[in-house]
Amino acid sequence: GSQKSFALPPGLAFGVAQQSVLDRAKSKKDRGIYFDFLEFERNILKNQTPNTPAVSLLYALKVQVDRMEEEGIDARLARHREMAARTWAWCDELGLEILVRNPEFRSPTVTCVRCPDGFTGPQVGTAVKKYGFQIATGYGRMKDETFRIGHMGDHTIDRLEELLAALKKVLKR
Numbered sequence: 522g523s524q525k526s527f528a529l530p531p532g533l534a535f536g537v538a539q540q541s542v543l544d545r546a547k548s549k550k551d552r553g554i555y556f557d558f559l560e561f562e563r564n565i566l567k568n569q570t571p572n573t574p575a576v577s578l579l580y581a582l583k584v585q586v587d588r589m590e591e592e593g594i595d596a597r598l599a600r601h602r603e604m605a606a607r608t609w610a611w612c613d614e615l616g617l618e619i620l621v622r623n624p625e626f627r628s629p630t631v632t633c634v635r636c637p638d639g640f641t642g643p644q645v646g647t648a649v650k651k652y653g654f655q656i657a658t659g660y661g662r663m664k665d666e667t668f669r670i671g672h673m674g675d676h677t678i679d680r681l682e683e684l685l686a687a688l689k690k691v692l693k694r
Contacts, residue, residue: 523578526601526630527585528674533578538562588675598629604672604681605629611685615692620659620667630673633659637692641665645691652687 523533538546538558546558554560560571589597609632612619618635621627636642642658645668649656659667670688672681 523582525671526673527582529578529581529585532575533582600678601629601673604676604678605632607678607681608632608670608672608685611689615689617692620663630671632670632672633663633667634670636666636668640692642668645688648691649684649687652683652690654684654687656684656688 522531523529523535524531527533538561543558543562546552552559555572557571564571592600605627609619609624609627611617612632612634617637619627620633620635636645642664646656646658656671657669658664659669670681670684
């Protein structure tokens with residue numbers, strides 16, 4: 522989502538439709554009006570949108586794209602990978618289980634951690650707020666048994682270190 526790696530407020534989505542999708546859409550009578558690929562294609566050729574866009578999000582996107590260009594995509598991705606590696610090492614130091622055990626398959630943008638005994642995801646999230654941080658729990662049935670540490674967007678290694686120190690205090694109670 523745009524609110525994650527692009528560090529934008531939620532509400533903006535990106536999409537690309539290859540020619541085969543556009544060709545298939547032509548054969549559909551009831552495509553709907555909200556997300557009609559052909560309507561988007563007609564409008565994009567005029568540098569327009571088929572309906573009123575969330576203009577404030579587009580301004581925010583412009584700011585973030587400028588920041589990304591200034592940092593450089595390779596440097597940004599390297600920063601995300603560095604923060605991920607630090608998060609994984611921290612989990613190892615504390616003996617915490619990362620849900621994706623094989624490092625080859627882990628995300629460079631977020632790490633899902635199993636809560637240690639005596640903790641729930643919501644408890645960890647609430648406790649770390651006292652230190653000025655907000656983290657998410659897992660989804661659905663994993664909500665109570667996991668929490669997630671993001672290392673993407675505008676996060677920095679220094680700020681991540683502060684979060685990890687706060688989480689260590691929370692989990693040592």
